Amino acid sequence: MKMTKIINAAYIMIGDEILSGRTKDENLNFLAINLTNLGINLKEVCVIPDNEQKIIESIKELKNQYHYIFTTGGIGPTHDDITIDAIAKALNDKIILNQKAHQILIDYYGSDNVNEARLKMAKLPSKAKLLNNPVTSAPGFMVENIIVMAGVPKIMRAMFNSSLEFLDFGDKILSKEISLNVTESVIAKDLTKLQNNFPNVAIGSYPFIGGTAIVFRSFDENQIRQCYDIISNKNYE
Amino acid sequence: MKMTKIINAAYIMIGDEILSGRTKDENLNFLAINLTNLGINLKEVCVIPDNEQKIIESIKELKNQYHYIFTTGGIGPTHDDITIDAIAKALNDKIILNQKAHQILIDYYGSDNVNEARLKMAKLPSKAKLLNNPVTSAPGFMVENIIVMAGVPKIMRAMFNSSLEFLDFGDKILSKEISLNVTESVIAKDLTKLQNNFPNVAIGSYPFIGGTAIVFRSFDENQIRQCYDIISNKNYE
Numbered sequence: 200m201k202m203t204k205i206i207n208a209a210y211i212m213i214g215d216e217i218l219s220g221r222t223k224d225e226n227l228n229f230l231a232i233n234l235t236n237l238g239i240n241l242k243e244v245c246v247i248p249d250n251e252q253k254i255i256e257s258i259k260e261l262k263n264q265y266h267y268i269f270t271t272g273g274i275g276p277t278h279d280d281i282t283i284d285a286i287a288k289a290l291n292d293k294i295i296l297n298q299k300a301h302q303i304l305i306d307y308y309g310s311d312n313v314n315e316a317r318l319k320m321a322k323l324p325s326k327a328k329l330l331n332n333p334v335t336s337a338p339g340f341m342v343e344n345i346i347v348m349a350g351v352p353k354i355m356r357a358m359f360n361s362s363l364e365f366l367d368f369g370d371k372i373l374s375k376e377i378s379l380n381v382t383e384s385v386i387a388k389d390l391t392k393l394q395n396n397f398p399n400v401a402i403g404s405y406p407f408i409g410g411t412a413i414v415f416r417s418f419d420e421n422q423i424r425q426c427y428d429i430i431s432n433k434n435y436e
Numbered sequence: 437m438k439m440t441k442i443i444n445a446a447y448i449m450i451g452d453e454i455l456s457g458r459t460k461d462e463n464l465n466f467l468a469i470n471l472t473n474l475g476i477n478l479k480e481v482c483v484i485p486d487n488e489q490k491i492i493e494s495i496k497e498l499k500n501q502y503h504y505i506f507t508t509g510g511i512g513p514t515h516d517d518i519t520i521d522a523i524a525k526a527l528n529d530k531i532i533l534n535q536k537a538h539q540i541l542i543d544y545y546g547s548d549n550v551n552e553a554r555l556k557m558a559k560l561p562s563k564a565k566l567l568n569n570p571v572t573s574a575p576g577f578m579v580e581n582i583i584v585m586a587g588v589p590k591i592m593r594a595m596f597n598s599s600l601e602f603l604d605f606g607d608k609i610l611s612k613e614i615s616l617n618v619t620e621s622v623i624a625k626d627l628t629k630l631q632n633n634f635p636n637v638a639i640g641s642y643p644f645i646g647g648t649a650i651v652f653r654s655f656d657e658n659q660i661r662q663c664y665d666i667i668s669n670k671n672y673e
Contacts, residue, residue: 215640218478219611220468221651222642224461227483231457241455243490246464246481249640253480276621277641278628316624334645335619351643374456382572384513387553391515403452403486404514405459406588408571414458 203418206369208234209243209265211257213272213282214350217246225352226271233359238369239267249273254285262289262344267366269359272350274339276316282347283323290343292324299329300338307336331361341365374416375423381435383411389433393426400426440655443606445471446480446502448494450509450519451587454483462589463508470596475606476504486510491522499526499581504603506596509587511576513553519584520560527580529561536566537575544573568598578602611653612660618672620648626670630663637663 210230216222227244234241242265247253249272261268273282287294300321304313320337330339330346332354339348339358346365348358379386383406390413394402400422403414413430415423447467453459464481471478479502484490486509498505510519524531537558541550557574567576567583569591576585576595583602585595616623620643627650631639637659640651650667652660 212481215638215653216642216651217464218468218481219609219653220465220470220472220478221611221613221640223465227454228457228460231455233457235457241457242485244449244455244481244483248479275641275643277624278631279638279640314621314625316621319624335643351645353645372456374458376458384551384553387514387556388551394515401452401516403458403516404512405453406512406572408588408590414453416452416456 204238204369206239206266206367207242207264208239208267208269209245209261210241210269210271211254211261212244212246212350213249213254213270214246215248215279217272218248226350226355229352229356230269230359235372237363237366238371239366240369240372249279249281251281251285251288254282255289258286258289258345266344268345269348270345271348271355274320274347274349275337276319280319286342286345286347287324290324290326290345292326292342294322295325297321297323297327297329297340300340303329303336303338328365330358333357370418372416372418373420373423374414375427376412376414377427377431378410378412379430379435380410382406385435386411386413386430389430393429397422397426402426441475441606443476443503443604444479445476445504445506446482446498447478447506447508448491448498449481449483449587450486450491450507451483452485452516454509455485463587463592466589466593467506467596472609474600474603475608476603477606477609486516486518488518488522488525491519492526495523495526495582503581505582506585507582508585508592511557511584511586512574513556517556523579523582523584524561527561527563527582529563529579531559532562534558534560534564534566534577537577540566540573540575565602567595570594607655609653609655610657610660611651612664613649613651614664614668615647615649616667616672617647619643622672623648623650623667626667630666634659634663639663 324342327340327342334354346362400417405412415426561579564577564579571591637654642649652663
């Protein structure tokens with residue numbers, strides 16, 4: 200029997216602006232969809248403020264629980280960008296001027312324009328591996344099992360794609376969905392029985408106005424198909 | 437000198453469908469904006485799966501750290517709706533048939549149609565206070581300092597509004613924003629100095645493609661105004 204290869208991840212979204220409502224998050228759903236498609240299971244997300252102590256605590260708490268930790272936010276040139284230093288502290292790593300990142304900034308801005316603020320973006324944990332930023336040049340990075348990305352969605356997406364070369368992928372959780380024109384309570388009993396009969400399929404029931412979507416998720420395509428057929432052969436209308 | 441009244445909250449979003457990417461969250465930004473406007477500071481958000489142990493742990497970890505904990509998801513009639521039982525366990529409360537909730541379901545569905553699945557939605561922690569659900573009737577509830585709401589955005593919003601009568605509001609954090617047509621690194625030095633001079637104003641710098649938005653947040657309107665004037669009187673272009 201083939202062993203299922205399971206790779207789990209958490210995501211720490213760092214930013215006062217998300218918690219105040221000033222900015223609407225656009226990264227979680229992108230990350231969730233892409234990780235799922237790659238065979239990395241997103242198991243937990245935290246949204247925390249730009250607070251050094253909170254970042255350190257979150258990294259320390261999560262880094263040994265999951266294969267990968269993704270972060271967004273707080274890696275720019277201004278005083279409120281404190282993620283890089285906080286992560287270095289959480290890992291007991293030191294901050295150094297990353298020569299490769301420095302050169303990237305010089306190539307993009309010109310050496311006369313790499314002022315103190317911009318230089319900050321090249322001061323990274325000593326063990327950082329760079330993630331490409333084709334939008335504004337200053338790179339993201341991966342250090343240990345932590346993938347550190349910008350919060351601006353367009354830049355985040357590029358950095359995420361750049362991180363893939365460093366990641367290990369697991370078996371994909373497959374899913375199949377069926378929509379029914381009935382409320383959840385009509386099908387609840389059947390779903391409970393089905394869930395008991397198929398413990399290796401996660402059966403989710405999601406009401407919408409006017410009906411219910413049933414989602415079957417499993418590593419086993421055959422079992423998903425069996426569940427799907429059982430439900431779709433019933434006539435609930 | 438007037439004391440500032442501070443009320444803090446956390447939000448636990450419960451749902452496999454958010455973590456798999458199947459569903460895009462529509463609740464966080466609504467909650468963040470409305471809490472901020474009411475004088476309740478959202479300090480932390482967790483997104484966790486429909487997993488009883490994880491729900492219990494999250495509630496236990498957060499409930500004594502914040503004035504209020506808001507939750508969404510997992511309060512429907514199906515097998516995967518486990519939030520209510522998990523919260524009761526976390527609080528060492530017992531689940532009882534809430535007579536008022538039961539009557540609401542009878543009035544809405546008719547007594548013959550309150551089947552076992554629907555009845556589950558009236559089985560609540562013994563200390564629950566009900567939150568009105570004008571969309572599909574089955575109520576949300578508040579128990580101790582925890583506000584338990586549905587995940588469907590339209591229903592969540594109604595339950596949130598219904599919860600306001602039970603909540604205590606603090607002083608509002610005020611904010612003012614200015615957009616500049618320059619990149620962050622041009623203004624970083626000035627912002628650092630300004631932040632040092634105004635420790636009671638949280639100054640956030642948010643790049644967008646083509647410029648930077650500066651956000652000043654504080655309980656003190658006068659200090660926000662001073663910061664705003666200092667930045668807007670500079671000519672960065």
